[in-house]
Amino acid sequence: MIDLEKFLSRRGRAMHASAIRQVGDIGLAHADLISLAPGFPDPQLFAWDEFRAIADRLLSGSDGSILQYGATRGYQPLLDALPEILSHRGIRATNTEVIITTGSQQALDLCARVLTDPGDVVFVELPAYTGAMTAFGNARAQLVGVRQDEQGIDIADLDRLLVGKRADGRRAAIVYVVPNFQNPTGLLMNGSRRSELLAWALRRDVLIVEDDPYGALYFTDLTSRDETRPIKSQDNEGRVLYLSSFSKTVAPGFRVAWIAGPQPLIARLEVAKQSADLCSGTLDQRFVYEVWTSGALEAGLPRLRTAYQTKRSVMEQALRAELGNAATWVPPKGGFFLWATLPGIDTKALFGRALQHKVIYVPGSPFYVDHGGHDRIRLAFSAASPDQIRNGIRRLADALREEREATDPGRAEGARDGRHSAEETPASTADQ
Numbered sequence: 001m002i003d004l005e006k007f008l009s010r011r012g013r014a015m016h017a018s019a020i021r022q023v024g025d026i027g028l029a030h031a032d033l034i035s036l037a038p039g040f041p042d043p044q045l046f047a048w049d050e051f052r053a054i055a056d057r058l059l060s061g062s063d064g065s066i067l068q069y070g071a072t073r074g075y076q077p078l079l080d081a082l083p084e085i086l087s088h089r090g091i092r093a094t095n096t097e098v099i100i101t102t103g104s105q106q107a108l109d110l111c112a113r114v115l116t117d118p119g120d121v122v123f124v125e126l127p128a129y130t131g132a133m134t135a136f137g138n139a140r141a142q143l144v145g146v147r148q149d150e151q152g153i154d155i156a157d158l159d160r161l162l163v164g165k166r167a168d169g170r171r172a173a174i175v176y177v178v179p180n181f182q183n184p185t186g187l188l189m190n191g192s193r194r195s196e197l198l199a200w201a202l203r204r205d206v207l208i209v210e211d212d213p214y215g216a217l218y219f220t221d222l223t224s225r226d227e228t229r230p231i232k233s234q235d236n237e238g239r240v241l242y243l244s245s246f247s248k249t250v251a252p253g254f255r256v257a258w259i260a261g262p263q264p265l266i267a268r269l270e271v272a273k274q275s276a277d278l279c280s281g282t283l284d285q286r287f288v289y290e291v292w293t294s295g296a297l298e299a300g301l302p303r304l305r306t307a308y309q310t311k312r313s314v315m316e317q318a319l320r321a322e323l324g325n326a327a328t329w330v331p332p333k334g335g336f337f338l339w340a341t342l343p344g345i346d347t348k349a350l351f352g353r354a355l356q357h358k359v360i361y362v363p364g365s366p367f368y369v370d371h372g373g374h375d376r377i378r379l380a381f382s383a384a385s386p387d388q389i390r391n392g393i394r395r396l397a398d399a400l401r402e403e404r405e406a407t408d409p410g411r412a413e414g415a416r417d418g419r420h421s422a423e424e425t426p427a428s429t430a431d432q
């Protein structure tokens, strides 16, 4: 037997798999399972008719460039369209200040490789998107978790940590944030926190990596487009690398996303991309471009917002009915996720029992660089149907009762009481 480990680099050996991907694989392996785990868009909301018509046009065979290698920076007409797409979000950028990437996940990987050396500090929120944690972690950056409250990242904590790291002689110059409907918490950073963060970054000479895949999916019952204006829209000096994606608004299978930022950094990211994939899929980019120029993307957004808002409400109602006051959460104002606290429950331990009941979710702790969040749970309402959401939450409640009985029989009675009195449970108990 060959010792294959010896062929691995230190970097290769230290690489971590994504916790969300692992949970997603479990979902694929079990029939009849309700998955509230991965943040997939609802395939029923894809613009199938439009896609079919575009496929017919693109694959007629009359234009060979459609299946040819393309420029590393991206398909030029799509690059030329990005300034207009960005201007709808209040961002000014030219077509030389953007690059197409193979999903935002590649954008994160390129940022990690171009901006950090092993041991450099990258500040992330507590909790943070695990895909960013793996990208920066696999580049062997040191991830430092910063507290956040309902309004967003805690600037005082961030400053304290930065000063401490710099005093220790560490290179600490990157902060990664998801201000719009964060993965996993669904939180919307408020306007003043955004301005404060940018002002802080200028003062402390820090670069902000702003990741915004969900901003277009705001829920009009709780917020408005104005509140989703990216930090990048206030950035006059090139302090922000802005990442966004067509995954949640067109379809993730196309793997088309982009970065907007100062030209010299975009040029460096382009060089890193050359060795990653030469170019993003040409057909994918052409597809997305066609969806955009046809007007189908913009026209489809209200339908997406309404559909995901409805599912969010279905999940909240189911949680109130089934779990009573055994769960608390901040109502999501957009995006794909509901982030709940189940006081006194280890959600990793609960996972096995939930799987037996044929429902899965993502436990909280993988999202914390300090391994906290044991009683948190990320529930995606995006891909499941309303019926699946209701059934899934019912199964989760059954698993939770069993877990309580197994670990703390006294409290299990309370949980059961909570369920039986769910009709009378005021919305405000669970809506905190």
Ligand SMILES: Cc1ncc(COP(=O)(O)O)c(C=O)c1O
Binding pocket: 039, 102, 103, 104, 105, 106, 129, 131, 178, 183, 211, 213, 244, 245, 246, 247, 252, 256, 257
């Ligand atoms: C915050 C965040 N960033 C990046 C990504 C990656 O998206 P993409 O499909 O564009 O690679 C995701 C996917 O869920 C995400 O939630």
